[in-house]
Amino acid sequence: MREALRGLTTRGRSFLAAAAAAGISAIILGERDLLRVAVLLAALPLLAAAYVGRSRYKLACTRSLDPGRAPVGSSARVILRLQNMSRLPTGTLLLEDRLPYALGSRPRVVLERLGAHQASSVAYTVRADVRGRYPIGPLVIRLTDPFGLCELTRSFPSVDKLIVIPQVVTLPAVRLAGEYAGTGDSRARSVAVHGEDDAATREYRRGDDLRRVHWRSTARTGELMVRREEQPWESRATVVLDTRVFAHRGEGPTASFEWAVSAAASIAMHLRQAGYKLRLVTGSGIDIDASEVAGEGVILDTLADVKTAQNGDISILVEQVRRRSDGGLVIGIFGSLTVPEAELLAGLRGNGATCIGFAIDSSTWVTLSPGERQEADREHAAAALALVQSGWRSVPVVHGSTLPQLWPAAARGSSGFAWRAAMAETVGGVIR
Secondary structure, three states: OHHHHHOEOHHHHHHHHHHHHHHHHHHHHOOHHHHHHHHHHHHHHHHHHHHHHOOOOOEEEEEEEEOOEEEOOOEEEEEEEEEEOOOOOOOOEEEEEOOOHHHOOOOEEEEOOOOOOOEEEEEEEEEOOOOEEEEEOOEEEEEEOOOOOEEEEEEOOOOEEEEEEOOOOOOOOOOOOOOOOOOOOOEEEEOOOOOOOHHHEEEOOOOOOHHHEOHHHHHHHOOOEEEOOEEEEOOEEEEEEOOEHHHOOOOHHHOHHHHHHHHHHHHHHHHHHOOOEEEEEEOOOOEEEOOOOOHHHHHHHHHHHOOOEOOOOHHHHHHHHHOOOOOOEEEEEEOOOOHHHHHHHHHHHOOOOEEEEEEEOHHHHOOOOHHHHHHHHHHHHHHHHHHHHOOOEEEEEOOOOOHHHHHHHHHOOHHHOHHHHHHHOEEOOEEO
């Protein structure tokens, strides 16, 4: 009852104050009718508090998110299903779901009375313009009487997470170098057997067709060897994301780092759909193998949380990639580079890897004076040229560039870039 009295609304407290004033006036004036009015005014909020306080509703709530992963800038629908588990009908319920500031204001929904064992659903939408994981909940229910004199609050402890992933754009289909590396089960191509080439034979296993026995290899090795009609090859790719905070410029959703994260997600999804075994490495220490069936979700969830690192270093990033480097395709999305940093990236060219770098000129994300712009362009041109000379295919990125337009350039040889030639010839520090 004490909790119910503490839940009196402003209207309920006003009734009690009016009852006290009427009672005092009735005593002073000796008016019995006024005293009856005072009793009535005091009884209404007290009866409302007793009604709300003794209402032992058994409510069950479930929350579902559609979709559970929402791209940046899109909306997600939150569906609340409330069920009355008791035999008593409820009064009017006010529902309020707690949301972080990035998802907007807290939604408030009025739900009419629920009968015994009756269920009802309500829904609202949220929108986020920044990547991340956002808690939704707990749900707060406000119980009130029909006159609005008393209000009590109940809450459900459950909290759900909405994952806001980077924007993924569709890329055109192009043929990339370094498609096949090593062996595996992802792709297969026929391999002809020439003479005594043992690369196309293997040991005999029970159940193999004896017509596939390779007698020359059997005679030389002393063990029964059979031909391999096809040799499986796999497409491997490593996506490298530069997370150094000083390599990126701009603020909020339009910063150069957000462009880089979206590019990494788009490239990773494109390569996954093309059948590549994928690995994602970032300068903040993330190194995940996304070759499994659920690899797409792992990549998107990881990139939803990735942040810039204060103590990033290109040499550490190179060493991290080389730890498990097994050739194939390496695609890097880099912020502003210096010439020594670009030269360090030559270390990823080992083991037959094909390296493609998207070199972001993050200085174009901010406004500079003419002198500062000239100096920034000169430094970026020198670093990009050093990247090309390190054996990378370099694709320049400036503010306003879109990845689908840049992607076909990743399939061309470095000698095909007119931009590379333009950087190679500078006059007075200005790109010619």
